[in-house]
Amino acid sequence: MILAGGTSVRMGGVPKGLEAVGGMRMIDRVASALSDSTDSLLLVANDAAAGTWIPGIDVVRDARPGIGPLGGVHAALSLAETDIIAVAWDMPFVPGGLLRNLRDAAELHDADAALPVSSSPWGFEPLVAWYSARALSSVVAMIDAGEARVGALGQHANLLTVDVSSWGDPDELFFNVNTADDLAHANAYATANAAANAAANAAANAAASRSANERTR
Numbered sequence: 001m002i003l004a005g006g007t008s009v010r011m012g013g014v015p016k017g018l019e020a021v022g023g024m025r026m027i028d029r030v031a032s033a034l035s036d037s038t039d040s041l042l043l044v045a046n047d048a049a050a051g052t053w054i055p056g057i058d059v060v061r062d063a064r065p066g067i068g069p070l071g072g073v074h075a076a077l078s079l080a081e082t083d084i085i086a087v088a089w090d091m092p093f094v095p096g097g098l099l100r101n102l103r104d105a106a107e108l109h110d111a112d113a114a115l116p117v118s119s120s121p122w123g124f125e126p127l128v129a130w131y132s133a134r135a136l137s138s139v140v141a142m143i144d145a146g147e148a149r150v151g152a153l154g155q156h157a158n159l160l161t162v163d164v165s166s167w168g169d170p171d172e173l174f175f176n177v178n179t180a181d182d183l184a185h186a187n188a189y190a191t192a193n194a195a196a197n198a199a200a201n202a203a204a205n206a207a208a209s210r211s212a213n214e215r216t217r
Helices: 027-037 068-081 094-108 137-144 150-155 180-216
Strands: 002-004 041-043 058-060 084-087 111-116 128-133 158-163
Touching: 002 027, 002 068, 027 084, 027 094, 041 068, 058 068, 068 084, 068 137, 068 150, 084 094, 094 111, 094 128, 094 158, 137 150
Parallel strands: 002 041, 002 084, 041 058, 111 158
Antiparallel strands: 084 128, 111 128
């Protein structure tokens, strides 16, 4: 599930997930990560143009609008009627393997939700998470009680927090783009990361070539 919420006021009203990071739209980066760990994609968005953003995937609007990301989680769980993985569309650096890790941990421990440990005020990242179908009842109870903070779900459901530091620095993994400065930072990080990966691949190829040459002597 791709959470495409917010009014993008700090981005001048531009749908921020359509901005490119490292030459690829953020929404496409998130969709690619989700495709590695889910059977189908669902876009939660209230924008009238959302159906054109990624042709061929289902789009659902908030059934309980005006309450932020929790409304998106509610809409997705209500429509899917099954377990979901949710990622905010302004988080371009979440790897697909990390999402599979959350899913596997949640299923192993029979949790209502599995969320990665982060430096957020909650101690975990609620917008990169696996939610079980049964979490819907807790979400509905929160909304009915006037609680719209998605991070507060930990007070209403059986949450499992997962250490994902092996995938990288959580501050970078869950970096979200809200401003033009954030976008510049994200592009700089993507460029540096691509260069580091290219250098590592070149070194690995060179080592493999040397090893092959030594075997043929």
